[in-house]
Amino acid sequence: MNLHHPSREDLDVSMVLHALSDPHRLHIVKKLAEHGAEPCSCGGFGIDLTKSTLTHHFRVLREAGVITQRPAGTSKLNSLRREDLDARFPGLLDAVLAAIPAPPAAQVPV
Amino acid sequence: MNLHHPSREDLDVSMVLHALSDPHRLHIVKKLAEHGAEPCSCGGFGIDLTKSTLTHHFRVLREAGVITQRPAGTSKLNSLRREDLDARFPGLLDAVLAAIPAPPAAQVPV
DNA sequence: CAGATAGTTCGCTAACCGTCGTACAATTAG
DNA sequence: CTAATTGTACGACGGTTAGCGAACTATCTG
Numbered sequence: 305m306n307l308h309h310p311s312r313e314d315l316d317v318s319m320v321l322h323a324l325s326d327p328h329r330l331h332i333v334k335k336l337a338e339h340g341a342e343p344c345s346c347g348g349f350g351i352d353l354t355k356s357t358l359t360h361h362f363r364v365l366r367e368a369g370v371i372t373q374r375p376a377g378t379s380k381l382n383s384l385r386r387e388d389l390d391a392r393f394p395g396l397l398d399a400v401l402a403a404i405p406a407p408p409a410a411q412v413p414v
Numbered sequence: 415m416n417l418h419h420p421s422r423e424d425l426d427v428s429m430v431l432h433a434l435s436d437p438h439r440l441h442i443v444k445k446l447a448e449h450g451a452e453p454c455s456c457g458g459f460g461i462d463l464t465k466s467t468l469t470h471h472f473r474v475l476r477e478a479g480v481i482t483q484r485p486a487g488t489s490k491l492n493s494l495r496r497e498d499l500d501a502r503f504p505g506l507l508d509a510v511l512a513a514i515p516a517p518p519a520a521q522v523p524v
Numbered sequence: 525c526a527g528a529t530a531g532t533t534c535g536c537t538a539a540c541c542g543t544c545g546t547a548c549a550a551t552t553a554g
Numbered sequence: 555c556t557a558a559t560t561g562t563a564c565g566a567c568g569g570t571t572a573g574c575g576a577a578c579t580a581t582c583t584g
Contacts, residue, residue, distance in 0.1 A: 317513045322435035326542085327428050357543055359562060364541095378551045378560045393513040399505035403427045436572085467573055469532060474571095488530045488581045 307366065307373050312388040315369040320393065323368035324400055328353065329361050334404045336371060336384045337397075417476065417483050422498040425479040430503065433478035434510055438463065439471050443480060444514045446494045447507075 310316075324330060328351055335349055351358065362382065365371045369388060374381045389397045420426075434440060438461055445459055461468065472492065475481045479498065484491045499507045 317510070317515065318435050318437050318440060321431050321510070325428050325432035325435050328542090330428060353542090354544055355561065356545075356563085360542070363562095375550095375561095378558095380561070393509060395505050395509035396513055399503060399509045400427070400431070403503040403506055405427065438572090463572095464574060465531065466533080466575080470572070472531095485531095485580095488528095490531070 307375075309366060309372060309385075310369040312369075312392060315388065315392045317393065319368045320370060320389070320396070323364050323370050326361070326364075329365055330400075330404050332361065332365065332382075333370065333384065334401060336382060337386075337401050417485075419476060419482060419495075420479040422479075422502060425498065425502045427503065429478045430480060430499070430506070433474050433480050436471070436474075439475055440510075440514050442471065442475065442492075443494065444511060446481060446492060447496075447511050 324333065331351065332349055349358075353361075362371070362373060362380075366373050369385060372383050372385055374383075384397070386397065434443065441461065442459055459468075463471075472481070472483065472490075476483050479495060482493050482495055484493075494507070496507065
């Protein structure tokens, strides 16, 4: 099962915007941006969704070219494709990151 | 039939991004950006879609807070809500505008 | 008034999307 | 080998969406 990542030239604005238009996915992207390219496995995002649903969201992000997924043991390491996004759509990622609000409605902040 | 426009504080990133994630709507936004706040009626965008479908797209844009629609005679004047968007999501609109590619697949370019 | 013009509204269809559960695959730990 | 962990694949579901056509409203112009 080869993980397909679109090449930089193949990035499509509408596809990227659509990938970013879901609160859960926005939250994922935000977390990834904070963690740099660290061991962000698919779990541990504090999102209250099923495993299969998470897989779905990560795939949407990956196929839109927003993130990279690299298998590592039984996990997958996710990272933002900052360079590619900045190259193709300058300023877009930063603007979106700055616009992301509170969590999408998962854990109570107290 | 009151045209509802969300107030600036009620603008939602995901909603805006979703509104912008359609090639046709992206094209509309691009044209509006070029024309400033000029007499951009709903037709005249060179989009090969039915009137009802156009109505639909303009409503999505309006309800997301991306555009304003003001009735003027038998037409409607559309304009970008630049100020509001820039205030809530600084840099986002410009980044998206810069990223918009060729037309979404409508009229022959020459 | 009559006609033209510009959008809206209302079904309706086909596709898509987010979500889930269950079953499966792959890797690591005992 | 067995069990646990992590994620994927697949099928199903309900809701949303983009698109159309046809009928309608509202305005402006004769």
